[in-house]
Amino acid sequence: MNWRLRSARAALAIVLVMVAAACGSTSSGTGSKGTITIAGFKFSEGSVLMYLYGQALAHDGYTVNYKPNLGSREVVAPAIENGQIDLYIGYAATDLEFYNKGAGEATGDVNATVAKLNQHLQTQKLEALTPSNTIDTNAFAVTKATADRYSLKTLSDLAKVSKQLVMGGPPECKTRPFCVPGLKSVYGITFKDFKTLDADGTLTRAAFANGSIQVGLVFSSDADLNSLGLVVLQDDKHLESADNVVPVIRTAVASDEVKKVLNAISAKLTTPDLINLNAQVQLQHQDADAATKAWLDQNNYGQ
Amino acid sequence: MPSGLFLATQEPWILWSWLSTHGQLFVDATVQHIELTAIAVVVAFAISLPLGVAAHRWKVLRNPVFTVFGIFYTIPSIALFVLLIPFTGLTVLTAEIGLVGYAVLVIVRNVVVGLESVPADVIDAANGMGYRPYRRLLQVELPLALPAIFAGVRIATVTTIGLVTITAVIGLGGLGELILEGLVSGFRTPLVVASVLSVALALVADLTLAGTQRVAVPWSREA
Numbered sequence: 001m002n003w004r005l006r007s008a009r010a011a012l013a014i015v016l017v018m019v020a021a022a023c024g025s026t027s028s029g030t031g032s033k034g035t036i037t038i039a040g041f042k043f044s045e046g047s048v049l050m051y052l053y054g055q056a057l058a059h060d061g062y063t064v065n066y067k068p069n070l071g072s073r074e075v076v077a078p079a080i081e082n083g084q085i086d087l088y089i090g091y092a093a094t095d096l097e098f099y100n101k102g103a104g105e106a107t108g109d110v111n112a113t114v115a116k117l118n119q120h121l122q123t124q125k126l127e128a129l130t131p132s133n134t135i136d137t138n139a140f141a142v143t144k145a146t147a148d149r150y151s152l153k154t155l156s157d158l159a160k161v162s163k164q165l166v167m168g169g170p171p172e173c174k175t176r177p178f179c180v181p182g183l184k185s186v187y188g189i190t191f192k193d194f195k196t197l198d199a200d201g202t203l204t205r206a207a208f209a210n211g212s213i214q215v216g217l218v219f220s221s222d223a224d225l226n227s228l229g230l231v232v233l234q235d236d237k238h239l240e241s242a243d244n245v246v247p248v249i250r251t252a253v254a255s256d257e258v259k260k261v262l263n264a265i266s267a268k269l270t271t272p273d274l275i276n277l278n279a280q281v282q283l284q285h286q287d288a289d290a291a292t293k294a295w296l297d298q299n300n301y302g303q
Numbered sequence: 304m305p306s307g308l309f310l311a312t313q314e315p316w317i318l319w320s321w322l323s324t325h326g327q328l329f330v331d332a333t334v335q336h337i338e339l340t341a342i343a344v345v346v347a348f349a350i351s352l353p354l355g356v357a358a359h360r361w362k363v364l365r366n367p368v369f370t371v372f373g374i375f376y377t378i379p380s381i382a383l384f385v386l387l388i389p390f391t392g393l394t395v396l397t398a399e400i401g402l403v404g405y406a407v408l409v410i411v412r413n414v415v416v417g418l419e420s421v422p423a424d425v426i427d428a429a430n431g432m433g434y435r436p437y438r439r440l441l442q443v444e445l446p447l448a449l450p451a452i453f454a455g456v457r458i459a460t461v462t463t464i465g466l467v468t469i470t471a472v473i474g475l476g477g478l479g480e481l482i483l484e485g486l487v488s489g490f491r492t493p494l495v496v497a498s499v500l501s502v503a504l505a506l507v508a509d510l511t512l513a514g515t516q517r518v519a520v521p522w523s524r525e526a
Contacts, residue, residue: 039474044488067393067474069483075385075472084392202489285321285490 036253037065039076039085043199045136045221047288048277049089053247053265055289055296060261068288072172072199073098081124086253087262092117092131093241094138094178095248099124102177110242117246125251129259131244132266134274136221138178138240141230146214154236158215159187167191168207169217170199178240179217186239191215221271223279245269268299318492328481328493333500336477339467340508343399344460347406352452354407355414356440365415372408380405380469388473398470405466406459413455417448446522453516457509464505478504 036057040050047068058064067085070076077098079085092113093106099120106113110131117128142152150161158165162183173179174194183189197203200218205228207213218225218232225232247262273295280291358365383401391397421444429443445452468479476483478497485494 042483042487047487069471069480069487070393070474071385071472075388078385078388079393082389082392084388084394198486202486205489282488285318285488285492287325 033061033063033257034253035063035065036087036258037067037085039067039070039079039088041073041076041088041199042069042071043201043219044282044288045219045274045278046089048274048281048292049245051289051292052269052277052295053087053089053262055292056261056265056301057258059296059301060257062258072170074172080126080248080250083250083252087247087249090128090246090248091136091243092128092246093243094176095128095246096120097177102175102181104177106177106241108238108241110244113242114244114246121248126248127251127254129247129249129254130263130266131242131246132269134221134245134266134269134271135243136219136245136271136274137235137243139218139220139222139232139235140183141216141218141225141232142214143208144229144231147231147233152231152233154234155183155187155189155239156236158233159189162189162191162215165191165214166193166195166212167215167217168195168197168204168213171196173217178243182239186237221275221278222282223275224283227283245274264301268301314491316491316495321492322496325493329478329496329500332478332481332497333504335475336464336467336479336501336504339395339398339402339470339475339477340460340463340504342395343402343406343463343467344456346399347403347410347459347463348456350403351407351410351414351455355411355452356418356445358411359415359418368411369408372404372411375404376408380466381472384470384473393473393475395475397473398467398475401470402463402466406463409459409462410452410455413451413458414448417451417455418444420451421447446520449520450516450522453512453520457512457516460508460512461505464501464508468501 036054038050038054038057040046050066050068054064054066067079070079070085073090073095076085076088080088092110096106096113096117097104099117105116114128114131121127140155140158142158146152146165150157152158152161167180169179174196175181180191180194195207195213197207197213197216200216200222204213204216204218208216208228208230216230218230220232245266247266249258249262277288277291277295280286281288354368358368380401383404384397387397387400391400425443425447426439429439434443467477468482470476471479471483474480478501481493481497482501485491485497
């Protein structure tokens with residue numbers, strides 16, 4: 001056998017060894033009280049809420065796995081239904097309208113909204129816990145220049161000129177009742193065009209900046225709207241419903257103790273707290289988990 | 304444009320003070336990125352080699368193999384990962400099904416092309432020397448096809464490194480997660496640094512494979 005064939009064999013041998021080494025790594029985790037996997041939605045506040053509730057559980061002795069930036073409900077819902085995650089922190093009205101497929105059952109009454117939500121969650125072996133008083137609704141913003149030009153203060157004002165304007169928001173906005181369809185049915189607002197961007201993120205800001213949209217979906221608890229020169233239009237006909245922060249959990253892991261921990265956070269958290277936490281993360285680039293840890297410490301959580 | 308709009312754009316491309324305290328994030332993400340890529344390419348290779356050999360030997364298999372993986376290749380990756388969640392969850396398996404599927408087409412094509420480019424007179428000579436088909440495949444055809452196969456593995460590796468960033472949608476993206484984090488929070492530093500690292504990773508992987516090829520398959524230099 002000449003050297004070429006020998007080195008050919010060597011090459012094949014190397015390849016086979018690489019194939020044999022292909023096995024993945026295993027992970028292990030044992031917690032004293034059990035493991036809970038919590039997901040965060042793919043926007044800044046999603047991470048804040050995930051760490052806030054997650055760290056409270058960790059403080060109580062649970063082992064907590066975090067899944068940050070896990071897309072929108074379209075990713076999170078199937079993941080919690082098949083037990084890949086145990087818990088996410090949702091928003092009462094938006095979650096209800098997601099699970100009832102946009103039936104329009106959500107109202108401004110948070111307790112009624114959560115009760116309805118629980119009816120839909122029951123079949124999925126999920127439940128929504130006691131809602132927080134903290135609210136973060138969808139809001140619609142324009143730049144100050146646009147607001148001045150058309151003298152816009154409310155969404156009713158927007159309805160008069162909306163046909164000349166381009167709206168931007170995340171892809172699901174086109175079908176969610178508290179977004180484009182709701183604007184049409186409640187205010188009669190139709191836009192010249194809809195640009196698919198993100199949920200109050202970089203793309204939306206960039207689109208505002210270069211003028212490719214005039215109206216954008218933002219979140220009411222967003223900390224930097226003012227400093228960005230954006231004006232939120234008043235929801236004068238109450239399109240937005242009770243989007244109170246509410247933990248959604250798999251019934252199988254919702255023990256009394258877990259519920260107690262989560263409900264305590266919901267009870268303590270306020271809308272200004274959340275805006276403040278969002279500001280620390282979005283504007284000062286603090287790590288979300290560090291900001292929420294400071295909040296928990298300040299509130300003497302668990303002491 | 305109103306003044307004060309888009310503070311974020313006045314921020315430096317890289318905030319070094321932040322980076323200096325968050326280096327570990329990038330180390331962990333890079334390691335995960337390499338793991339996801341290595342598993343995908345190695346498994347794809349293990350599938351592609353026998354599949355390519357079979358498609359070369361039995362011509363009837365060729366079109367079905369190319370068509371099936373060709374169609375797989377056209378499925379948008381974000382959709383694929385999300386569609387798999389109900390079945391395989393937010394696991395490495397979900398990520399790898401997609402990554403392996405995309406890589407197989409690239410490698411299997413090169414295996415077939417490589418085997419087909421073996422000159423007919425070389426095969427005749429091997430037959431004349433009394434090689435049986437199995438031994439001829441192992442000792443004559445595959446070694447001569449190795450340069451093409453290596454080229455396929457290199458393309459698959461570089462493609463996979465880019466594709467891994469998309470698996471961030473299921474929370475497993477290596478450097479993609481930091482890119483997503485930067486996009487979501489409007490923070491340039493993780494976005495820029497993770498993108499640069501991802502490109503660097505692709506370059507290093509390609510050069511490493513090229514080097515390996517020179518050492519392990521010296522005859523490819525003549526090809």
